[in-house]
Amino acid sequence: MGLSRLGPTYWNARLRKWPRARTGSHGYSLLVPVPGDLPVFLSLALAVLAHQEGASRLETIVLPDRMTPEVREIVAKAGRNWPDNLRLQPFGLPERWALPRLGNPGRNHAIQLITGVRVSRASHVVLHDADLFLFHPGQLDRQFERCCKERLACLGVSPAWDQWLADHGLSLAATWELCAQVEWVRSFPPVQHMAHARRMFGERHVFDTTYYPQALTEPHRIGIAPNDDIVHFNYVISNYRRFIRRGQVQWGDGSFRLLLVSLFVAVFDRERAGAYRLPSLGELGSFLGDSAAPVRYPPPEDGAHEYPQFRRRLSKALAGPWVSEQQQQLTADALRPFDRFYGYEDKHPSGMGALPGPGGPY
Numbered sequence: 304m305g306l307s308r309l310g311p312t313y314w315n316a317r318l319r320k321w322p323r324a325r326t327g328s329h330g331y332s333l334l335v336p337v338p339g340d341l342p343v344f345l346s347l348a349l350a351v352l353a354h355q356e357g358a359s360r361l362e363t364i365v366l367p368d369r370m371t372p373e374v375r376e377i378v379a380k381a382g383r384n385w386p387d388n389l390r391l392q393p394f395g396l397p398e399r400w401a402l403p404r405l406g407n408p409g410r411n412h413a414i415q416l417i418t419g420v421r422v423s424r425a426s427h428v429v430l431h432d433a434d435l436f437l438f439h440p441g442q443l444d445r446q447f448e449r450c451c452k453e454r455l456a457c458l459g460v461s462p463a464w465d466q467w468l469a470d471h472g473l474s475l476a477a478t479w480e481l482c483a484q485v486e487w488v489r490s491f492p493p494v495q496h497m498a499h500a501r502r503m504f505g506e507r508h509v510f511d512t513t514y515y516p517q518a519l520t521e522p523h524r525i526g527i528a529p530n531d532d533i534v535h536f537n538y539v540i541s542n543y544r545r546f547i548r549r550g551q552v553q554w555g556d557g558s559f560r561l562l563l564v565s566l567f568v569a570v571f572d573r574e575r576a577g578a579y580r581l582p583s584l585g586e587l588g589s590f591l592g593d594s595a596a597p598v599r600y601p602p603p604e605d606g607a608h609e610y611p612q613f614r615r616r617l618s619k620a621l622a623g624p625w626v627s628e629q630q631q632q633l634t635a636d637a638l639r640p641f642d643r644f645y646g647y648e649d650k651h652p653s654g655m656g657a658l659p660g661p662g663g664p665y
Contacts, residue, residue, distance in 0.1 A: 311499070318494035322421060327485050330361040331447045332423040336415035337433045338540045339369030339403070341564070341579070342377055343572040344433040349381045350625035352431065356440050359447050361425045362388040366418055368411040369403040373575065392422055406548065408541040412478075413497040413512045420488050427451070428488070432479040434539045436620040439532040446482045449528065456487035456517075458526035460533060463514060471504050475517040476527050479535060483513070487524075491516040534620040539563055547580055554598045557606070559613045561598060562587055562641070566617075570633050588640035603645055610645040614638070 333352065337345040345365065352363065363385065367374045370393050382389040393399055394414055402411055420428055427450060429443050437443070450458040459476025468475055488496065495516055500509045503518065510518065517525055542560040556562060565581050576583075582590075582598060590596035600606065621634055642648070 314494050314497060318417065318497070319492055321489050321493060324485075324489060325424065327424060327426040328361060329451075330359045330425045331427040331429050331443070331482065332419065332425040333357075333360050333363045333443065334366060334416065334419035334423075334428050334430050335363060335433070336366045336368070336412055336419070336430070337374070338543075339367040339371045339374050341540060341543060342371065342373040342575070343564075343567050343579075344540065345374060345377050346571060347567065347625070348431060348433040349377070351436055351623065353381070353385075354440055354624055355437060355443050357386060357444065359444050360387055362390070362423075364390060364392050364419050364422065366392050366415040368394075368408075368415065370399070373578075392418055394418055406544060408544055409498045409512065416478075416512060417493045417496060420485055421493075423485055425485065427482055427484055430478055430481045430483070432535065434536040435479050436534045436623060437480075437532065438534075438619075438623060439530075442530070442532060443480070443482075446480070446528065450482045450484065450526065453526060454524070455484070455526045456520050456524040457481055457483040457513070458528060460528060460530045461535075462527050463511070463517075465511065465514070467506075467508050468514070468518070473518055474522065474525065474527065475514055476525055478512050479537075480533070481513065487520070488513075488516075491519070534616050536560070536563055536616070536620070543581075553596075556587075556598050557601050557609065559610065563613075563617065566634065566637060569637060570630050584637045591640060591644045600644075606645050610641065611647050614642070614647050 335345075335348055335352070337348060345367070349365075365374070365378050370391075375391065378389060378391050394402065395418070398414055402414060416430060419430070427447055429447065439445075446458055446460070449455075457476055458481070459478070460480045461477040462469075463475040463477050465475075496513050498509065498511050499515070500507055501515055502508075538558075539560045542558075543564050546554055546561055554561065561581070562584075564579075565584050565587055568576050568579050568581060569584050572579075587598060587600075590598050591600050592602070593599075601609070617634075621631055
């Protein structure tokens with residue numbers, strides 16, 4: 304089948320219904336969708352999740368959008384001491400080989416969710432974002448318990464970032480750390496959970512993953528519980544993929560997402576750094592102030608708000624127990640050229656200052 308044929312007609316036929324449901328045990332399956340070409344995010348996600356208490360967690364399912372030896376190695380190593388069943392779940396065919404070639408992060412994410420729900424052995428699933436850091440050890444258990452107690456279809460930690468939805472009076476939950484009842488997810492055809500365009504309120508609108516089923520659900524069954532005990536760097540992985548595909552076009556890194564990926568690779572996956580198609584931290588630092596550089600950063604006056612916000616969020620993310628003092632120091636040293644360029648000074652002696660809340664869309 305040609306890749307061009309994997310359009311709406313294909314997906315409507317392929318995902319028109321779920322396989323026969325199994326009886327799910329009370330508890331949740333922790334779904335961990337990860338980018339196979341960025342294994343450092345899998346390592347970080349598992350390091351963060353290892354500090355969750357997991358009393359109600361029945362299994363942890365890693366869902367890479369492409370299967371690689373690095374992904375298998377990381378899961379096998381983590382699985383030796385994992386408190387529940389940690390396993391890899393590949394996509395079915397032909398998506399397993401077709402989706403990496405298509406390179407559509409939204410479609411990948413939807414198939415990761417659908418695949419995880421299809422194999423879940425629990426009554427609920429929790430969908431973890433690989434670029435999100437959790438600080439309260441009972442966060443996911445508490446979310447599951449509240450979802451059950453209030454008989455919610457789904458419970459998120461943040462409202463959907465979609466002004467059109469808000470303008471039409473729809474309060475939907477964003478997908479990151481979304482706890483959802485498996486029965487509710489399966490009450491809609493799988494294809495409806497994918498990002499796609501639909502008509503509603505007499506208008507055509509593109510609904511993101513799970514948003515269309517949420518929009519059709521009674522409002523009292525959709526819960527949102529904002530949480531200050533998280534840090535979330537949004538759009539990092541999709542941004543990295545666009546950078547890889549850009550060709551010779553100059554890249555603007557005004558939100559510092561490429562810097563974040565390069566930093567994580569340098570600090571947490573140094574041995575495999577050469578496998579990532581990224582400029583080094585030294586190269587990125589040398590681009591500061593150069594408007595003709597391959598990666599362009601805003602001048603100090605334009606980055607005076609954005610960079611400190613990014614830097615404080617990063618400091619909080621790396622203050623968790625999954626980061627050693629040596630790695631914190633490596634981070635501080637690596638970012639010193641950027642700190643100087645933007646006049647950033649961390650007021651906290653540790654260099655890992657606090658940040659009140661998860662902040663905006665990164």
